[in-house]
Amino acid sequence: MRADGDQIVADYLSRLRDAASVLPADRGNELIEEITAHIAEARAEGPTAIGDASAVRNILERLGDPADIVRTAAEPPFGAFSAGPPASGFPESRHPESRMPESGYPGVGRAGGGHAESGYAGTGPLAWPNEHGGPGGHGGGSGPGSGPGGGPGGPGGGRAGALEITAVIFLLIGGVVIPFVGWVVGVILLWYSPRWRRSEKLLGTLVWPGGLLAPVLLMLGAGVATVIPSSGTSCSGGYTETGMTSTGRHFLRHVAGSCSTTGGGLPTWLAISLTMILLIAAIAGPIFTAIRLLRRAGSAPAEPAADPAALLPV
């Protein structure tokens, strides 16, 4: 039964992803993330006795059609669907400039300025200021980092916060710059941030301890090994013998040198291959982890530190 429910959810999220492709990537990702979390929360607290599939259908029915959700996200708040006149007989907004479409997402909206039937958005007596923070807004919040207009993917979008980026940098190369200690700082920041699940924090800690310190050491080691032959290879140099024969003649004899490999028993090609595999794993592990952590932190968007705030005109 659970598998049925999972499949229904996967289909729903797939439709949501398709529909959300018209939104700026960060907003689309954020929406998908929120809806995914909502479904997980609803499933976790819902009754299981009635069968997971029907419970899931009920949850999704309450959520509404993905297309409607995305349409709501793409529409200008309380504004016209186009630059045309409002569809209803409500008085004009006190902020006529805010009736401009907020960012002109393609493929969304309803032609002809019809009534919105979904969600909360629709025509109404209140027209909100352009949420991308045009100069018309009043109230606090505008500050560094919030460029005028914002544009798609503007402030508050899917970016990891400074803490998360710092944590990942320290995890990756902190241990190289300040041997080991730097990595420990990264781990502390990783566990301090609330943006990651426990499993992701574990991954960040365990793959691999020290970050890129291990491959750096490995490469240094490999460099040294090429200069000083190791692994039990011993060579005896050639030498020249001189002496006198029984007949009293001097002789000169050259004894050739020889090398023999002892110990280890690993052929050179195998040793090189193993080292390469080790090196690739040592580099790829931390980089994979770093990308994954940044993606997760990015999909749980950063706080809008300095959004161009605009008050609701009342």
Next chain:
Amino acid sequence: MIAGDAGNLVGQIRRGVLPYCVLAMVGEKERYGFELVHALGSIDGMVTGEGTIYPLLARLRRQGLMETTWRESATGPPRRYYRLAPAGREALAEFTGSWQRLRDSVDDLLASSGEDPF
């Protein structure tokens, strides 16, 4: 105005007041997204689809009317908690006054509609 238009009008009013209802809900105590959406969805006739509230939450956040904090959850992914920002509090207070005046006036008019005004 035509007969049967009232339903549409009420729908528009509902959509218009929904952001303020959200602000009011986080004015009492901070709530996380699912909690907020679930509570709003449980109020009869307030929303037609719970999923459409998430874009509204994002918008209120971007407009600086709500502030958010991420907290870890023992059961799943981190939760984003919403609370009222000072600008939101100001907007809510202003709306509350306007709404109460409008509501009282309409109530009075409707109550007296069957009576002789003189």
